[in-house]
Each structure stands twice: as structure tokens, then as C-alpha cells.
Amino acid sequence: MKTKQVEVFLLRNIQFDLEMMHTKPELGSAGEYVVLGSGTVTITMLPKAEVANNQVDALKKSKQMVLAKCQLEIESIDDRIQSLLAIGHDGEEV
Numbered sequence: 001m002k003t004k005q006v007e008v009f010l011l012r013n014i015q016f017d018l019e020m021m022h023t024k025p026e027l028g029s030a031g032e033y034v035v036l037g038s039g040t041v042t043i044t045m046l047p048k049a050e051v052a053n054n055q056v057d058a059l060k061k062s063k064q065m066v067l068a069k070c071q072l073e074i075e076s077i078d079d080r081i082q083s084l085l086a087i088g089h090d091g092e093e094v
Contacts, residue, residue, distance in 0.1 A: 002045040010036040 009025045011033040012018070025035055046054075 001047075004043045004045055006041050006043055007038060008041055009038045012036050 008021045011020050013033055
């Protein structure tokens with residue numbers, strides 16, 4: 001398997017007293033974070049096919065969320081249409 005070496009920086013959020021690792025030390029100069037230290041990590045890369053499958057799965061989940069949101073919006077619009085049609089109907093037979 002392939003590996004990749006990455007330099008990381010340990011940062012502390014001074015407002016919430018939380019630590020995080022990041023690859024950009026510039027965050028430490030933004031005022032919200034201070035740099036506590038740095039180091040090098042070795043990342044074992046996943047096979048390309050597995051990465052592609054993970055991306056496809058994530059996109060399918062995202063698609064489902066979009067479809068669900070659209071369905072809710074469509075139902076809301078249909079409800080508003082039905083409300084307007086009910087107001088226009090005065091109860092007389094046509």
C-alpha cells in the first residue's frame with residue numbers, strides 16, 4: 001500500500017479550549033487558534049477503487065437528502081395550492 005507523509009500542526013482554539021490538527025499553520029495567526037506544536041504523520045492510502053466507492057456512496061447519500069428535501073418542499077407547495085383552491089370554492093354545485 002502507498003503511504004503519504006504530511007506535516008501537521010497541533011492548534012488550540014483559545015475561546016473554547018479545544019485542540020485540533022491541521023495542515024495549515026496560518027490558522028495559528030488568525031487570533032482564534034495558537035500553534036502548540038508540529039509533527040509529521042504517515043498516512044496509509046486506501047486503494048483507488050475503495051476511494052471511488054466511498055465517494056459514490058457519499059454522493060448517493062447526498063442525492064437522497066436532496067430528494068427528501070425537494071419532496072418536503074413539493075408537499076408544502078401542494079398544501080398551499082389546496083388551501084387556495086378550498087378558499088375559492090363557495091360550496092355551490094357546478
